[in-house]
Structures are given as structure tokens and as C-alpha cells.
Amino acid sequence: MSIVTPWEVEGSIDYDKLIQEFGTKRISPALRERLMKETHEKNVMLERDYFFSHRDLDLVLDDYAKGKGFFLYTGRAPSGPMHIGHLIPLVFTKWLQDRFKVNLYVQLPDEEKFLHKREYTWKGVQGYAEENIRDIAAVGFDPDRTFVFKNSEYASNVYPLLMQTAKKVTFSTAKAVFGFTNETNIGMIQYPAYQMVPTFFEKKRCLIPAAIDQDPYWRIQRDIAEGLGFHKTAAIHSKFIPPLQGVHGKMSASVADTAIWLNDGELAVRKKIMKYAFSGGRETVEEHRKLGGNPDVDVSFQWLKMLFEPDEQRLKKIEGEYRSGQMLTGELKQILVDKLNAFLATHRERREKADVEKFMYEGKLAQKMWETTYEA
Amino acid sequence: MSIVTPWEVEGSIDYDKLIQEFGTKRISPALRERLMKETHEKNVMLERDYFFSHRDLDLVLDDYAKGKGFFLYTGRAPSGPMHIGHLIPLVFTKWLQDRFKVNLYVQLPDEEKFLHKREYTWKGVQGYAEENIRDIAAVGFDPDRTFVFKNSEYASNVYPLLMQTAKKVTFSTAKAVFGFTNETNIGMIQYPAYQMVPTFFEKKRCLIPAAIDQDPYWRIQRDIAEGLGFHKTAAIHSKFIPPLQGVHGKMSASVADTAIWLNDGELAVRKKIMKYAFSGGRETVEEHRKLGGNPDVDVSFQWLKMLFEPDEQRLKKIEGEYRSGQMLTGELKQILVDKLNAFLATHRERREKADVEKFMYEGKLAQKMWETTYEA
Numbered sequence: 001m002s003i004v005t006p007w008e009v010e011g012s013i014d015y016d017k018l019i020q021e022f023g024t025k026r027i028s029p030a031l032r033e034r035l036m037k038e039t040h041e042k043n044v045m046l047e048r049d050y051f052f053s054h055r056d057l058d059l060v061l062d063d064y065a066k067g068k069g070f071f072l073y074t075g076r077a078p079s080g081p082m083h084i085g086h087l088i089p090l091v092f093t094k095w096l097q098d099r100f101k102v103n104l105y106v107q108l109p110d111e112e113k114f115l116h117k118r119e120y121t122w123k124g125v126q127g128y129a130e131e132n133i134r135d136i137a138a139v140g141f142d143p144d145r146t147f148v149f150k151n152s153e154y155a156s157n158v159y160p161l162l163m164q165t166a167k168k169v170t171f172s173t174a175k176a177v178f179g180f181t182n183e184t185n186i187g188m189i190q191y192p193a194y195q196m197v198p199t200f201f202e203k204k205r206c207l208i209p210a211a212i213d214q215d216p217y218w219r220i221q222r223d224i225a226e227g228l229g230f231h232k233t234a235a236i237h238s239k240f241i242p243p244l245q246g247v248h249g250k251m252s253a254s255v256a257d258t259a260i261w262l263n264d265g266e267l268a269v270r271k272k273i274m275k276y277a278f279s280g281g282r283e284t285v286e287e288h289r290k291l292g293g294n295p296d297v298d299v300s301f302q303w304l305k306m307l308f309e310p311d312e313q314r315l316k317k318i319e320g321e322y323r324s325g326q327m328l329t330g331e332l333k334q335i336l337v338d339k340l341n342a343f344l345a346t347h348r349e350r351r352e353k354a355d356v357e358k359f360m361y362e363g364k365l366a367q368k369m370w371e372t373t374y375e376a
Numbered sequence: 377m378s379i380v381t382p383w384e385v386e387g388s389i390d391y392d393k394l395i396q397e398f399g400t401k402r403i404s405p406a407l408r409e410r411l412m413k414e415t416h417e418k419n420v421m422l423e424r425d426y427f428f429s430h431r432d433l434d435l436v437l438d439d440y441a442k443g444k445g446f447f448l449y450t451g452r453a454p455s456g457p458m459h460i461g462h463l464i465p466l467v468f469t470k471w472l473q474d475r476f477k478v479n480l481y482v483q484l485p486d487e488e489k490f491l492h493k494r495e496y497t498w499k500g501v502q503g504y505a506e507e508n509i510r511d512i513a514a515v516g517f518d519p520d521r522t523f524v525f526k527n528s529e530y531a532s533n534v535y536p537l538l539m540q541t542a543k544k545v546t547f548s549t550a551k552a553v554f555g556f557t558n559e560t561n562i563g564m565i566q567y568p569a570y571q572m573v574p575t576f577f578e579k580k581r582c583l584i585p586a587a588i589d590q591d592p593y594w595r596i597q598r599d600i601a602e603g604l605g606f607h608k609t610a611a612i613h614s615k616f617i618p619p620l621q622g623v624h625g626k627m628s629a630s631v632a633d634t635a636i637w638l639n640d641g642e643l644a645v646r647k648k649i650m651k652y653a654f655s656g657g658r659e660t661v662e663e664h665r666k667l668g669g670n671p672d673v674d675v676s677f678q679w680l681k682m683l684f685e686p687d688e689q690r691l692k693k694i695e696g697e698y699r700s701g702q703m704l705t706g707e708l709k710q711i712l713v714d715k716l717n718a719f720l721a722t723h724r725e726r727r728e729k730a731d732v733e734k735f736m737y738e739g740k741l742a743q744k745m746w747e748t749t750y751e752a
Contacts, residue, residue: 111539122536122751152539156532160498163487163528166563171547174562186550187542190566375498 006213012248022215024053039099044310045092056234060207070205073198075107078128082135083259085241085251090139093209105198106148115187135262137354138347144364151194158197161374166193168224177216196221199233212237228376244276247302266341273337281329292325300336308339382589388624398591400429415475420686421468432610436583446581449574451483454504458511459635461617461627466515469585479741481574482524491563511638513730514723520740527570534573537750542569544600553592572597575609588613604752620652623678642717649709657705668701676712684715
């Protein structure tokens with residue numbers, strides 16, 4: 001059994017069942033090809049089914065083909081430092097922005113986790129937000145087509161639209177979709193409206209790249225958008241990056257050793273992968289050489305497959321060698337360690353140089369956003 | 377039976393029962409004397425029991441006596457033009473500000489009525505807000521000690537504090553206090569937090585002059601204030617100004633002819649009072665001369681008593697002459713008409729000259745407020 005809500009992902013996740021439950025669509029091979037063809041570039045996260053589900057992605061591509069355009073929206077709720085699982089959807093988002101040259105809005109709902117958990121303080125969350133924004137700025141979005149904002153700072157600019165959105169959602173709906181109870185605080189109850197608001201920042205269609213646990217918001221958005229004079233939002237959903245401990249579930253921010261953090265050093269990465277990454281190998285080298293390993297349950301292999309080894313040939317070779325027993329677990333893990341450390345080294349470097357002010361206040365789009373007050 | 381909530385006041389109102397139900401205190405003669413003594417000036421609204429109930433008014437006066445000071449907070453939810461009943465508590469607030477030289481915050485919750493009623497549009501409410509702000513500015517508050525703000529515009533400045541407040545209030549509480557249901561929209565559900573926020577604008581004690589139907593907000597505020605590091609708010613409650621049609625109930629913005637509007641011309645005032653003001657007179661002049669009138673149910677007399685005839689001697693004389701039949705209904709009404717028209721003429725004149733910008737943006741306090749972001 002699995003539980004998937006925007007605040008909780010637990011247990012073994014059956015993605016086919018999620019598609020059914022949430023009422024989304026699987027990305028068909030044809031649609032995947034069409035997306036990559038439009039962008040003139042292959043993408044490992046699409047090819048390997050890490051982004052696997054969608055709503056109206058076909059309509060987004062239609063709009064693009066007709067010259068109507070579209071825009072991107074994603075977000076990050078500050079609740080601590082970021083791990084690889086938080087960054088990957090942003091990397092995918094950058095790929096989309098680079099290819100389509102469209103505006104991107106990145107929301108930092110600095111109230112969400114604060115409202116959700118008793119132990120978070122406002123000051124604490126602000127500290128996380130500052131760190132997170134650096135990580136986001138490091139992804140390399142187009143500084144004149146990207147607006148990164150904290151909900152608290154941008155509240156006055158969206159207030160009319162926020163109220164117009166909130167007016168359309170009853171407690172009954174919010175309760176059914178998010179499982180709110182009588183003990184839920186009134187801030188948390190209104191919060192979903194703010195997560196929906198950026199889908200109304202332009203009169204074009206909005207495309208949201210995000211993990212599938214965020215979809216409940218888009219379901220409500222799609223019920224009310226047209227009544228407010230906007231498009232139903234489109235979405236492209238990712239799976240969760242499995243935790244080091246096993247291929248099921250989601251890398252968790254609350255259990256430090258299940259994740260690779262963006263600030264983990266080379267040694268830490270090596271140690272963690274070697275120690276914690278669940279292995280499909282055998283108990284002894286002899287046995288492994290004889291019987292071979294199982295890449296299907298091996299977290300290191302799955303990470304390579306989902307995200308870090310774009311070369312199809314090379315991946316096939318690794319899989320074959322591991323399955324046959326020719327490649328040992330330590331060797332497989334080392335491949336991942338090298339990939340991860342290369343990825344993190346680039347990230348650290350970009351993070352140092354990242355111009356946060358540009359994305360938040362000074363870029364072309366940011367400047368325009370600060371001059372705008374949104375109303376349906 | 378009567379119903380009193382912030383959005384509905386119906387039926388005959390038993391103020392003693394309200395004090396019991398709400399758990400407030402009657403303003404004792406001693407406390408009333410003390411308040412007027414501190415201010416060195418008598419006030420007809422206090423003397424005639426129009427402001428009749430309170431919370432912690434004694435503690436406010438203690439704080440003032442000890443040099444700790446306090447501040448004032450009141451508001452006006454834009455939902456249409458303002459009538460006399462809307463202005464009177466503001467006139468009382470000015471009296472307090474003049475005497476104590478304290479800061480005053482006037483909130484215009486431009487989302488409240490919009491969220492509450494399906495038929496209100498955002499644009500419509502903004503139009504009302506603009507008109508209402510002119511009327512408020514005309515009251516003559518100290519422009520350097522007064523900050524008049526719309527919730528929509530000031531949202532970013534209060535957002536952290538708003539979230540900290542909202543986190544302290546469960547749906548269960550809001551439901552019990554305001555009668556919210558599953559069909560209430562999520563904006564309305566969070567709204568009470570924003571009405572509480574200005575009580576936290578200073579670390580001093582807050583005193584709220586307002587009609588008693590607003591007290592439910594202060595009840596919740598008093599439950600959470602100390603947990604956030606602030607004082608429980610104090611309040612001084614007025615009765616409702618009775619509608620022209622009878623001494624019970626509340627002058628209603630939704631029934632035009634029950635109220636005297638701030639933009640009613642001299643002739644309109646005369647016509648309305650003559651035609652609609654419920655009279656305690658007899659059916660014929662002969663009968664009236666013989667049996668006398670009943671000032672206790674006569675709306676014109678009650679308005680004079682509550683608000684418009686500060687001279688005790690003159691009021692007693694009017695009462696006596698009316699009760700004896702010496703004064704006819706038309707004559708009594710004419711006294712009120714003259715008072716009302718004098719009051720409105722002064723208001724119109726001040727309204728013309730009112731410097732709205734000063735209260736909202738340019739006065740000393742306003743400037744300071746726009747530079748401040750509030751956090752508990």
C-alpha cells in the first residue's frame with residue numbers, strides 16, 4: 001500500500017495506479033518523441049520514463065506549434081537543504097526552457113511547510129529559502145525569462161488573484177483533495193489557492209514540470225481555471241527518485257542518509273553510496289561472479305538508468321555486465337559515485353557564481369513581475 | 377430572537393444578553409467617568425450608553441496612566457457607500473485619538489465582503505474602497521499618527537505575521553466562532569487571521585472601538601495573542617444605530633431607505649426622516665396633543681439621544697415636551713433633520729478637502745508602516 005499526497009509519500013509506489021487514481025495520462029511513446037522532436041534534443045529523463053505522466057502536454061505542443069506559446073511553472077517549498085531529488089525536476093525544467101525559450105515562474109512557498117509542521121519557525125524557513133534560492137539560481141535558467149519569488153514577498157502583487165482563486169474553492173473540496181480535518185489550521189486551508197495562482201500569470205497555457213505528488217493542486221486548478229478566464233493548466237509528472245535504501249518510495253528530506261545532498265562533499269557521496277545504496281549484488285564475490293547481480297532492484301543502477309547515464313549503449317553494457325556477474329557491486333557503485341560527484345561539482349561551481357538578484361528582482365521578467373498586480 | 381455575527385445582525389437585540397453571550401463587560405459608570413476624566417472631555421456616545429461594553433478598557437487606562445501607552449485599531453469592510461452608522465464609530469475613534477495622542481490603524485479588508493458574497497466583484501469592491509477611504513479621511517484623524525490601508529495592498533508587509541496568526545487557528549475554532557461550514561470558501565476561512573493581525577502592530581495594548589458584532593474576532597485574538605508574544609487586545613463596543621423603521625436591529629446597507637447615507641443631500645435627509653423614521657407619535661394631532669408621544673420607541677428621539685443632542689438639558693426638554701404632547705412628531709423630526717444636515721454638511725466639506733494620500737502613504741506613521749514587514 002502506498003500513500004501519496006503533497007506532504008507525504010510512503011510505501012511502495014505503483015505509478016500505473018497513481019495515473020488511474022489521479023486521472024492523468026501516461027506519456028505515450030509518440031508524445032515523448034514529439035516533445036523531443038520539437039526540442040531537437042533527446043532527454044534521458046523522458047527516455048527512461050522518469051517523467052512518465054502528464055495532463056494536456058499534447059495541447060501545450062499544439063499551442064506551441066500554432067505560435068500561441070506557453071509558459072512554465074514549478075516550485076520548491078523550503079523545509080531544509082535540498083537533495084538531488086529536489087534539483088532534478090528543475091534540471092528538466094531548464095531543458096524545457098532552453099528548448100522552447102519560454103517564461104518560467106519558480107514559486108518558493110515559504111509559508112507551506114511552516115504552516116504544515118508545528119516545529120518549523122518562520123525564521124528557520126526563511127533561512128532555508130535563502131539557501132534553496134541559491135541552488136535554484138545555480139540550475140542556469142534564462143535570467144531574463146525566469147522569475148523566482150517567495151510567496152511572502154510577492155503577496156501584495158497577487159492578492160486580488162489569490163482571493164479570486166480562494167473564493168472558488170470550498171472547504172469541502174480542499175478537504176476531499178488534501179485530507180484536511182477540523183484540526184487543520186486556517187492558513188494551511190487557504191494555502192492551496194496560492195500554489196494555484198502562478199498558473200494564472202499568463203493567458204497562455206501553463207506547463208508544470210513537477211513530481212506527481214503535486215498533482216492534486218492541478219486537479220482543483222483545472223476545475224476553476226476557465227471560470228476565472230484562464231486555461232486549465234498542463235502538467236508533466238515525474239516519479240520520485242528512490243531513496244538509497246531501496247528502489248521503492250521517495251528520497252526523504254527527513255532521513256539524512258537516504259539522500260544525496262547538494263552540499264555533500266566527494267567523500268561523503270562515496271561513503272553514502274558505498275554504505276547505503278541498496279545493492280542487487282550477491283553476498284560474496286564468488287557467488288556474484290557465478291550467479292550475477294540484479295540491476296532491477298539495485299539503486300545505483302536505477303539512478304544511472306533514470307538520470308545519470310544518458311548513453312544508451314553504455315547503460316546496456318553496464319546492465320549486461322552486472323547481470324552476468326562480470327561487474328561487481330563496488331564497480332557499479334563507483335560509476336554512480338563518479339557521475340554524482342561530477343554533477344555536484346558543476347552545481348557547486350554554478351552555485352558560487354549564481355546571481356540570485358537577477359532571478360528575483362533584476363532580470364527582465366522579474367522587473368515586469370514587480371510592476372504587476374494580478375487580477376482575474 | 378436575535379442573530380449577531382460579523383456578517384449578520386437580525387431581529388431585536390438584547391444587549392445585556394450579548395454581553396453575557398460574548399463574555400464582555402458592561403462599561404460601569406465609574407469606568408466611563410474615568411475614561412472621560414482622562415480625556416478631560418465628556419462624550420455623548422459614552423454618556424448615553426451607545427458605547428456600552430468593553431474588554432480590558434481598564435487595563436488600557438492603567439497602561440496609559442503608567443506611561444506605557446496603547447494604540448487604536450478599527451476598520452471598515454468596503455461593500456458599498458457608507459451611511460451614518462458606519463461613520464459614527466470612527467468619530468468616536470477620533471475623539472479617543474485626539475485626547476490620548478495615540479497611533480491609529482484603520483483596516484479596509486477589501487477581500488472580506490468579496491469573499492463573503494457571490495455577487496461582489498473585485499473591481500466593484502475596489503470602487504467602494506476608494507469612496508470609503510475618502511469618507512474615513514474626512515473624519516479628521518491625525519495624519520501623522522494614522523495609517524489607513526487596504527488589505528490587498530499591505531499583504532506583503534504583514535504576510536509573515538498573517539501566517540503566524542493563521543497557524544494558531546484551527547478550522548474547528550473558526551467554525552465554532554463564525555459558523556463556517558463545508559461550503560465556506562477557503563479565502564473566507566483564512567480571513568479572520570487578517571482582521572486580527574493589526575492588533576499585533578505594536579507591542580503595546582491595542583484598543584478597538586467597533587460595534588459589538590466584531591467581537592468574535594477579538595475573542596480568538598485573545599486566545600492566541602500571548603502565545604505570539606503580544607497583548608490580548610482590548611475593545612470598546614458600540615450598539616448598532618437603529619434603522620429608521622424602528623428602534624430594534626441595525627441600520628442596513630442592503631436596504632437603502634433604512635439608513636442616512638453620507639452622500640444624502642439635505643432634501644433627501646428631510647424626506648427620509650419625515651417618511652420613514654418610525655414615530656412614537658399618535659395617529660392624529662388631536663390625539664397626540666391629548667395623550668402625548670412615546671420617545672422610547674421614536675427613532676428620531678433615539679438618534680438624538682444616542683448621538684446628536686449632546687446637551688443634556690435640551691434633550692430632557694425635548695423628551696418632556698414630546699411625552700406630554702406639546703411637541704409634535706413633525707417638530708421632533710425637524711430637530712433631527714437639522715442636526716443630521718449640519719453633520720453631513722461638515723462631512724461633505726471635509727471630504728472634499730481630505731488628503732487621502734497622507735493617511736495611506738505619506739504621513740509619518742504611514743511611511744514607517746510601508747518600511748516595515750511584520751513578524752511575531
